[in-house]
Amino acid sequence: MYPDLDGKVAIVTGAGRRKGLGEAIARKLAEDGVRLVLHDLGKVEGSLAPAHGVGASAELAGIADDIATIHPEVSTFQADMRDEAQVAALVAHAVEQFGRLDILVNNAGVGYLFGPLVEATQEMWDTVLNVNLRGAFFATKYAVRQMLTQPVQEGWGRGRIVSIGSRGSKSGSALTSSYIASKHGLVGLTRSAAIELGPEQITVNAVCPNHVTTGLGAWQNEYMARARGQTVDEYLAAMRGRIPLGRVGEVEDTANACAFLCSSQARYITGEAMNVSGGEEMH
Numbered sequence: 001m002y003p004d005l006d007g008k009v010a011i012v013t014g015a016g017r018r019k020g021l022g023e024a025i026a027r028k029l030a031e032d033g034v035r036l037v038l039h040d041l042g043k044v045e046g047s048l049a050p051a052h053g054v055g056a057s058a059e060l061a062g063i064a065d066d067i068a069t070i071h072p073e074v075s076t077f078q079a080d081m082r083d084e085a086q087v088a089a090l091v092a093h094a095v096e097q098f099g100r101l102d103i104l105v106n107n108a109g110v111g112y113l114f115g116p117l118v119e120a121t122q123e124m125w126d127t128v129l130n131v132n133l134r135g136a137f138f139a140t141k142y143a144v145r146q147m148l149t150q151p152v153q154e155g156w157g158r159g160r161i162v163s164i165g166s167r168g169s170k171s172g173s174a175l176t177s178s179y180i181a182s183k184h185g186l187v188g189l190t191r192s193a194a195i196e197l198g199p200e201q202i203t204v205n206a207v208c209p210n211h212v213t214t215g216l217g218a219w220q221n222e223y224m225a226r227a228r229g230q231t232v233d234e235y236l237a238a239m240r241g242r243i244p245l246g247r248v249g250e251v252e253d254t255a256n257a258c259a260f261l262c263s264s265q266a267r268y269i270t271g272e273a274m275n276v277s278g279g280e281e282m283h
Contacts, residue, residue: 002263004156006033009098010262011090013081013139014108016040016055016063020214021164022107023063024251027070028259029103035073037094038064039108042078048127052219053112073098081108081135082127091142100150103262104143106136106163106186110179111216114223117177125178132182133189136163140193140204147202157201160262163190164254165208165273167281175227183208187273194271203270207257210277211239212249244279 010029015022015038026036040055055063057078064076077093079086094101109132113124140161147159168176169183187206194204211217213236225235240246257276260266275281 002032002259004264005262008102009035009094009100010103010105011037011039011094011101012105012107013039016060017215018059021212021251021254024255025105025107025258026067028255030067030071032259033071035098036067037075037077037097039077039079039090041080052216053110082130084138087135087138088142091146095146101143101146103160104139105258106139108135112219113178114175116175120178128178129182133185136186137189144197144202148200152201156264157203157267159202161204162258162261163206165206167208167210167277169206169208169273170281170283190273191271198270205261205270206273207254208273208275208281209249209254210280212251214251242280247278249276249278
């Protein structure tokens with residue numbers, strides 16, 4: 001528990017899927033007394049935003065209701081992370097609801113437009129890069145504008161930006177070229193923003209988990225197993241064999257890392273891309 005987070009205000013993007021990373025991160029922050037705005041796209045939009053990849057409005061509202069039993073101050077907002085005006089409105093909503101913004105967790109992402117490089121379309125590439133990287137840039141830009149209007153809090157700072165990268169922020173893999181490119185770019189954005197915002201006492205970090213079997217993660221398991229001619233059990237067994245700690249990631253692993261980076265205990269940590277991979281990734 002991090003008592004210094006009590007009363008802080010956070011936006012968690014991409015928090016509208018049951019058993020997803022966003023829900024787990026929001027739940028962990030709520031346990032520490034953080035007031036929350038939960039975001040997701042809120043609607044299915046064909047093959048580029050399918051049901052297994054986005055949080056619909058009813059699912060987002062249900063997650064908010066559940067988290068409100070932990071901490072009652074929680075709100076929701078639907079926005080397309082590719083649209084700068086909608087992302088600006090998301091940040092404005094947080095300030096309207098709670099009067100300030102202390103924490104941004106860039107969790108929204110597209111992790112399902114997979115396939116051979118030679119078969120990828122411009123529309124697929126643009127969707128992944130625009131949600132995963134451009135959306136994080138928009139959210140960071142408007143969150144920081146708000147944070148700069150607020151005084152430095154002694155022993156904590158002025159703000160926290162935590163972006164959810166991936167093992168794919170550090171290493172490549174087949175069939176995921178746009179995803180890997182976006183997650184590498186997210187680490188570059190993190191490092192550059194950390195240098196620029198350090199003098200303002202705003203820390204900027206990334207958390208880089210390996211595979212987590214969320215709802216989307218289950219779809220990824222099936223896709224990758226099929227592409228390799230394996231069963232899902234065979235695919236997961238091979239994955240566990242590469243991980244020194246012998247298991248795939250759990251949502252709580254990433255949520256715990258996020259909460260730490262948001263706390264005063266991490267006030268001297270910025271520009272990092274923290275691996276949460278059971279030892280699968282070590283650089």
